[in-house]
Amino acid sequence: MRLHGQRVVVVGGTSGIGLAVAEAAARDGAGVVVASRRRQSVDSALERLPRGTGGHALDATDETAVRAFFDRLGAFDHLVYTAGEALLMEGLAESDPARAKRFLDTRLWGAYTAVKYGAPKIREGGSIVLTTGTAGRRPLPDTSVAASLCGAMESLTRALALELAPLRVNVVSPGLVRTELWREMSEEDRTGLFEAGAASLPVGRVGTPEDVAEAYLYLMRGGYSTGSVVVVDGGGLLV
Template identity: 80%
Template sequence: MGHRGLQGQRVVVIGGTAGIGLAVAEAVAREGAEVVVASRRRESVDAALELLPSGAEGHVLDATDEDGIRGFFGRIGGFDHLVYTAGESLLLESLAESDPTRARRFLDTRLWGAYTAVKYGAPAIREGGSVVLTTGTAGRRPMPGTTVAASLCGAMESLTRALALELAPIRVNVVSPGVVRTGLWRDLPEEDRDGLFGSAAASLPVGRVGEPEDIAEAYLYLMRGGYSTGSVVVADGGGLLV
């Protein structure tokens, strides 16, 4: 199968009610795909459905609940692409100040949640379909305070490559965003957040930080393109270069 659009396909976005996930859901809906979004909070699901076209489905789903994930995929039926963008706000803290319990919880949603979603979702993916996961550039360019984030990113890249072989011919890829203006930075004080965005914009070759819509384009590419699997697509404004 070569290049094709998403018209008439069905795309499931876990974490699809805010940030990058919502931008992906809106983008696939514009392309004529049927979209199913899921996230933990009912109010987030309802708010996303207000923004998405009529016909979009929304489900409350805790990505750390294996029985819930199994039941979710048992209910929704067949689909073409699974996108996983669910995650807590970014965990940035020194090793000395870190809380291992909180670190495990961060990995539970972002790594084990993705793992479990693919385990139970893959059997329902139709011929020619794909999985697109989410990582970040901290695995390739860690900074002090990113031990947990860097560990997650390295794990997601390796998981993607292993799944691409195990699930073939289902294609499995991962998007690696750089600094993006989303709610993931909400735990930083506003002044620190603005400073981070400002310094990132000044240092990046593109001269600005990313927006969710920028990153959504990478997910669209990986869903449409029939010849990419096991790939890490970096969308970071050139951050790895500087």
């Protein structure tokens, strides 16, 4: 039930939840490879991760680059996809369809492409863990794009779990988590969001990337979960 001696690839593993997953997998004995778009982010992550961790600059929206990345990588055991830009929070009337498309390109089609070219490299007994969010089940105002993404990721996970079986495919659905994805909000608005969230959640606090990383490790370790959506939201769907 440990990841000792296994190889874990985290696309989006240089910050936030992805970096927390990479650190947790390394502590559990896995060899880790992280990839993200910006070389500077990769280098910063490698300073925090154990010696021997692999790091690659990769644009997840570039199909040719993704295919070449997995061809160079060779065999591994688990693929985790957490890549994504800042959360897109805007009303339909004010929305920019081109920006919405870019948001989906990274989070949805990037994941789809990574699975397409990564799945054939995964060893027997391995898994894929994708990322969604609770907006698909409980959308808020100005979250039409995010909610659409989340619903699509859950459906994609279930379909891939059948198509790729016995390779296991699961998805983690975080709630409100204190990460860099909120960076486009003003500091005042971000602080207000976290304070209001902490006051409303049954656990009494906002989540951390380390909280959510435990769900990814569970899904990688556990051989009897596939097509599952694991919600880590501090009870947010209840209130």
